Amino acid sequence: MGSFNLGKMTLGSMFKKPETIQYPAQTRFVPVGLKGHVAIDMQVCILCGICMKRCTTSAITVDKPARIWEIDRFRCVQCGYCIAECPKDCLFMEPSYAPAATAKSIEVFEKPAEELDEAAEEAQAAKEAEKAARVKAALEAKAAREAQKAKDDPAEAPKTARA
Amino acid sequence: MGKASVIPFGPQHPVLPEPLHLDLVVEDETVIEAIPQIGFVHRGLEKLVETRDFNQFIYVAERICGICAFGHSLGYAETVEQLMQVEVPKRAEYLRVIWHEMSRIHSHLLWMGLAADAFGFESLFMHCWRLRERVLDLFEATTGGRVILSVVKVGGVARDITDDMFRKIQDTLNGIKGEYGQICKTFLNDYSVKNRTVGVGVIDEEAARSQCMVGPFARASNVNNDIRIFGNGAYGELDGFEPILDTQGDCYARVKVRALEVLQSIEIVNELIGKIPAGEVAVEMKGAPADGAEAASVLEQPRGECYYYARGNGTKYLERMRMRTPTSQNIAGMTTALAGCDLADVNMIVLTIDPCISCTER
Numbered sequence: 001m002g003s004f005n006l007g008k009m010t011l012g013s014m015f016k017k018p019e020t021i022q023y024p025a026q027t028r029f030v031p032v033g034l035k036g037h038v039a040i041d042m043q044v045c046i047l048c049g050i051c052m053k054r055c056t057t058s059a060i061t062v063d064k065p066a067r068i069w070e071i072d073r074f075r076c077v078q079c080g081y082c083i084a085e086c087p088k089d090c091l092f093m094e095p096s097y098a099p100a101a102t103a104k105s106i107e108v109f110e111k112p113a114e115e116l117d118e119a120a121e122e123a124q125a126a127k128e129a130e131k132a133a134r135v136k137a138a139l140e141a142k143a144a145r146e147a148q149k150a151k152d153d154p155a156e157a158p159k160t161a162r163a
Numbered sequence: 164m165g166k167a168s169v170i171p172f173g174p175q176h177p178v179l180p181e182p183l184h185l186d187l188v189v190e191d192e193t194v195i196e197a198i199p200q201i202g203f204v205h206r207g208l209e210k211l212v213e214t215r216d217f218n219q220f221i222y223v224a225e226r227i228c229g230i231c232a233f234g235h236s237l238g239y240a241e242t243v244e245q246l247m248q249v250e251v252p253k254r255a256e257y258l259r260v261i262w263h264e265m266s267r268i269h270s271h272l273l274w275m276g277l278a279a280d281a282f283g284f285e286s287l288f289m290h291c292w293r294l295r296e297r298v299l300d301l302f303e304a305t306t307g308g309r310v311i312l313s314v315v316k317v318g319g320v321a322r323d324i325t326d327d328m329f330r331k332i333q334d335t336l337n338g339i340k341g342e343y344g345q346i347c348k349t350f351l352n353d354y355s356v357k358n359r360t361v362g363v364g365v366i367d368e369e370a371a372r373s374q375c376m377v378g379p380f381a382r383a384s385n386v387n388n389d390i391r392i393f394g395n396g397a398y399g400e401l402d403g404f405e406p407i408l409d410t411q412g413d414c415y416a417r418v419k420v421r422a423l424e425v426l427q428s429i430e431i432v433n434e435l436i437g438k439i440p441a442g443e444v445a446v447e448m449k450g451a452p453a454d455g456a457e458a459a460s461v462l463e464q465p466r467g468e469c470y471y472y473a474r475g476n477g478t479k480y481l482e483r484m485r486m487r488t489p490t491s492q493n494i495a496g497m498t499t500a501l502a503g504c505d506l507a508d509v510n511m512i513v514l515t516i517d518p519c520i521s522c523t524e525r
Contacts, residue, residue: 006349009342010286019293033322035307056219079222079313084321093307 034095035078040069042111044090051082051091067111074104167195170506174203178281178510181520185513189506197501197509199494205524212484217243217452218317220484227486228522229310230273231464233266235522236315238462239484241396242471243317245458246481249446253397255319257439260397261332262306262314264428264435268336269298270465271421271428274517275350278418281514282359290346294339301332319445329436336429347422351415360415364500364512367412376496377489378467379424380516383409383416390463397435404431414508417515451479464489466517488522 013019021028030036047069049062059075060082062068083091167190174182182203188196211223225236237259244251276291299309305324306314314321324332350356366376371384381388389406391398398404407423409416452475459472467489476482493516500512 006287006290006345006353009290009345019296031304031307033307034303035313054219056215056222077222077226077311078308080307080321081219081222084316 030095032095033093035080035093036095036097037073037078037093038071038076038082039092039094040071040109041090041092042069042109044088045069045111046088046090047111048087050085050087054081054085056081061106067113069109069111070106071109072104072106073101166190172509172513178514179518180277181518183513183518183520185501185509187501187506187509192506194501194504194506194509197498199498201494201520201524203524204521208525209484209486212481214480216479217481218448218479220481221316222313224484225311225313225315227525228519230270230519231266231466231469231522232311233262233315234462234464234469235486236312237263238460238464238469238471238486239473240315240317241462242458242460242473242484243452243481245460246452246456246473246475247317247448247450249318249448251319251396252443252446253440254323254442255444256397257400257435258320258324258444259315261324261432261435261439262302262312264431265298265301265332265336267428267465268425269295269302271425272298274421274465274514275346275418278511278514279350279356281510282356284349284356287346287349287356290342294343294346297335297339301335304328304331316445318448319443321445323444329439333433333436336432340426340429343425347426350418350422356418357415359508359511360418360515361413363414363508364504364515365411365413366496366500368410370499371412371496374496374499375492376467377492378464378517379417379420380467380493380496382406383420384412385410388468390461390468393461395460395462400438401431401434414511414515421517451475451477452481453477466490466519466522467492469522486522486525488519488525490516490519490523493518494523 047062047064047067049064052058052060052062055076056079057075057077059072059077061070061072063070078093080093083093167188170187170189172185172187173179174184182201184200184203186198186200187194188198208223208227212220215223221236221239224239225232227235272291272295276288276295279285279287279291302312303309305328306312306322308314366374366384368385371381371386376384376386377388385408387406387408391404392406394401394404407420407427409420452473454475454477456475457473459470462469462471469489470487472483472485474482497513497516497518500516501509504512
């Protein structure tokens with residue numbers, strides 16, 4: 001009797017919508033939050049490198065001086081740990097899969113150089129001038145302190161002078 | 164009696180989903196002895212715990228096996244939480260059990276498909292896997308992955324499920340019950356299936372106990388060893404959980420136990436969705452496991468009891484992580500069941516222990 005039941009089910013599925021789709025002509029519905037591939041917003045990224053330290057498969061490389069963020073798609077396992085740990089929330093999961101490739105390659109993202117407008121440039125210059133003045137004042141104060149110390153204790157003098 | 168000869172079976176064999184090698188000592192058509200050999204897919208994942216911190220290792224743990232992926236991440240997380248004495252929020256415990264029971268449904272449906280394929284019932288195999296896809300779609304919608312879910316983390320779970328999604332889970336699981344009932348009828352009543360399973364590879368209760376068998380394999384021999392009755396996590400909140408047992412101990416009983424467990428898991432998911440409390444789904448993990456701290460936990464995986472042990476060394480890397488997987492327990496029982504069987508029944512007996520060699524070798 002069991003076969004008869006299953007036969008009915010099997011015959012029934014001949015008249016139903018197919019369970020499979022004609023890929024690649026048709027593609028599947030993508031649910032929200034599908035783990036496709038890791039993407040990055042380089043405008044927000046501060047190149048702190050936490051994603052590189054957390055990555056379970058060492059797929060991510062961050063080079064702060066060169067301002068680049070690299071990912072080896074063949075190593076990445078889409079675990080989402082980097083996304084959870086990112087302090088600036090600049091990493092996110094794109095729902096589409098990374099395209100297949102015939103050769104291993106590393107995808108490189110470059111952080112754009114910061115373009116400053118006039119007001120920002122002035123503000124930056126003022127900030128730098130203020131910093132230079134602060135450093136100069138501190139150096140002068142230090143020299144004065146050392147001179148005072150040398151006067152008080154001559155034995156210490158050569159050491160401090162060297163320092 | 165004819166002369167004894169040895170027939171190698173596996174590691175690549177059409178009936179085997181995983182690389183297990185058996186040397187079958189046969190006389191005529193009767194198997195006298197089966198000598199198992201494993202070690203073809205050892206990847207050294209336990210050793211990796213020394214170079215991956217305890218948060219990262221969860222992604223390694225769930226890659227031990229593709230079918231029990233969720234179970235391994237859950238068992239590992241529970242052990243490390245014990246090690247660090249962290250209390251997981253109630254909602255996270257419920258969500259974990261809901262996902263775990265759903266993964267039991269998908270694992271059993273996968274196994275039923277493979278078993279049907281092993282005795283040559285192709286359309287039954289297709290129908291089992293068609294229903295399994297529904298469960299995988301639910302995983303995809305709730306966690307973003309179909310097989311490797313990466314949703315458990317130490318201290319809770321990474322994602323919450325909305326009420327709408329809970330309704331969808333209930334609708335889908337209750338929706339497949341009708342079709343699943345017909346598949347069950349075929350497995351349990353069809354004479355061609357019964358011919359292959361009834362009275363094949365019998366293991367009695369005493370042998371099952373003495374060989375320390377676990378999971379549905381042991382429950383088919385009337386050994387009540389379901390870890391879920393201990394009530395770990397949200398299992399304790401269930402109203403009267405009763406393990407499914409059978410007394411026959413043959414291949415048919417093993418098919419029956421697994422077939423009924425799918426329905427039981429659907430009931431558990433329905434019950435927990437009705438009871439789930441609101442609240443947080445994770446706690447923040449601070450610090451590292453203490454030096455010399457030890458923890459052990461057990462979990463009822465689809466294939467049976469899995470034991471986890473972890474030891475800390477004061478850093479964020481664990482000193483030792485050990486898993487005793489259900490299949491390594493069941494291999495002894497399998498060789499007992501194989502001794503004396505017909506050569507043509509070897510595939511059914513090997514499959515009805517539901518061997519998971521990837522878990523066993525890690």
